[in-house]
Amino acid sequence: MDADSNHPADDGAEDPTGTAGADDGAVTRPGGRDGTDDGAAAPAVAPAQARAATLLRHPKLWLVPTVLTGLLALLLSLLYMGGIVNPNGHLRHLPIGLVNEDTGKPPPGQRQNVGTQVTAAVVASDTAGTARWRRLTRAQAQDELASGKIYGALVVPRNFTDSLTALTTANATVRPTMTVLTNPGMGSLGSSLASRITTAAAQQTSTTVGKQLTASPVTARADATTRLLLADPVQVVTRIGHPIGAHSGLGLSAFYYTLLLVLAGFLGGNLISTGVDTALGYADNEIGPWHTRRPTVPISRTQTLLLKMVMTAGITVLTVSLVMLATVAILGMDATHLPLLWIYSYCASLAVGLGVQAINAAFGGIGQLVSMFVFIVLGLPSSGATVPLQAVPGFYRFLSVFEPMRQLSDGVRAILFFDARADAGLGRAWLMIGVGTVLALVFGFAMTHYYDRRGLDRLTPQPPTHPATRPAAST
Secondary structure: OOOOOOOOOOOOOOOOOOOOOHHHOOEEEEOOOOOOOOOOOOOOOOOOOOOHHHHOOOHHHHHHHHHHHHHHHHHHHHHHHHOOOOHHHHOOOEEEEEEEOOOOOOOOOOOOOHHHHHHHHHHHHOOOOOEEEEEEOHHHHHHHHHOOOOOEEEEEOOOHHHHHHHOOOOOOOOOOEEEEEEOHHHOHHHHHHHHHHHHHHHHHHHHHHHHHHHOOHHHOOOOHHHHHHHHOOOEEEEEEOOOOOOOOHHHOHHHHHHHHHHHHHHHHHHHHHHHHHHHOOOOOEEEOOEEEEOOOOOOOHHHHHHHHHHHHHHHHHHHHHHHHHHHHHHOOOOOOOHHHHHHHHHHHHHHHHHHHHHHHHHHHHHHHHHHHHHHHHOOOOOOOOOOOHHHOOHHHHHHOOOOHHHHHHHHHHHHHHOOOOHHHOHHHHHHHHHHHHHHHHHHHHHHHHHHHHOOOOOOOOOOOOOOOOOOOOOO
16 A cells, blocks of 8 residues: 555554554654655655755745734734723723711711711712712622622721811810722732722822811811821721632732633643544644654544544543642642532633634634634733723723633632622623533534535645655555
8 A cells, every 4th residue: 555645554444543553554754754665666866955045035935924923913912912001091980889887967067977078079079980989888898899899999987077076176086087998809900999099089088178177267276286187187097808818819810710721721622623633634743853644534524523522521621620730739729619610610611622623623724823812812901800891991891791711700700709609700601601612512513514515625635745756556
């Protein structure tokens, strides 16, 4: 049999896995040169080899790689940096709680207590719309901090009016305070932005109230120390509203864990796709100087996709288990609900892997590039896990509606930081995983079925042969 033939062995038995011994028709050629059948071919005359210096003078050789790599570098730069370069400038409607617990009586000549006046002034002063203040009770604020619905809260205490009134008398025993509550589970940047906004609002409140106090006739005869205190009477205290573990990367462990799941699905799907094509004889395997081609197994595109998807489902069990072993067991990442975390991680990574297989089956050679943009390039800046979606341009907020990484990161964050609550994003994450899986299956098998019906079979790779080096016909 001809060494370059793509037909099965002479006994008629096919090797569907392409893993038989050296005599199953696989051809291995050291040095990348075409092998010949000893005794069956005429002496070969090596063709003249081209030189790099000669080829580099051809403009067409440069055109496609230059255009594609340049375009890729430009797009990556614009997409990645566009989402993070100016979070303050794009900040709009960051959800922050506003709690008024003040139960004091209104000061003389006023209809409302100071707490009510302060909270109304805070809402009215945000003319730029950077925050979306949500008036809540203390219990509601704690619940929304624990479910990741708000990035922080500003709390006016019960005795706020009484404490301020006492400053103008000899009965002052405590300085009025306002409390800023942070939510580190929403990410270090998001929590920091909320803390900055709430602190600025509290300080502005203190200045406004101080002007009113110093202008009062009651304080006109106060000494210099008292007037200095009255000019800035409110103390701002910052506390953690919903604490997370010390081994949580300041709230970023959810993002990086999600990134691991996406990369495991993306890289695993591409490796499985390449490995199956190599084993079935539709792609060559080249390691160093060794080049191997297996016999081509006749198989339809639909059956090939089915094979790759089933293998993806099996191998993802291993990859997800190793991700959890490395992050939780070895590195000590803070994590609760471990059985749920494993099941969620498996389904999330599998959905990505199935999407990669579907895209590769539909787009062929450029499938890896397409899936990279779908799952990684567009997913990272629109995930909302590092920079809040309220602080990115509108284009990324639009992408976040359907981009996989945003959906997956919400679920991981809910499991790691918010007690696996469905209203913390886990419910939506499960829904989007299901939708993504169904779309991958429908799109992938619809495309391969269409190709098979049109007779668009996969081409069997053939080695380039020179007339002087073509082996003689097999006997």
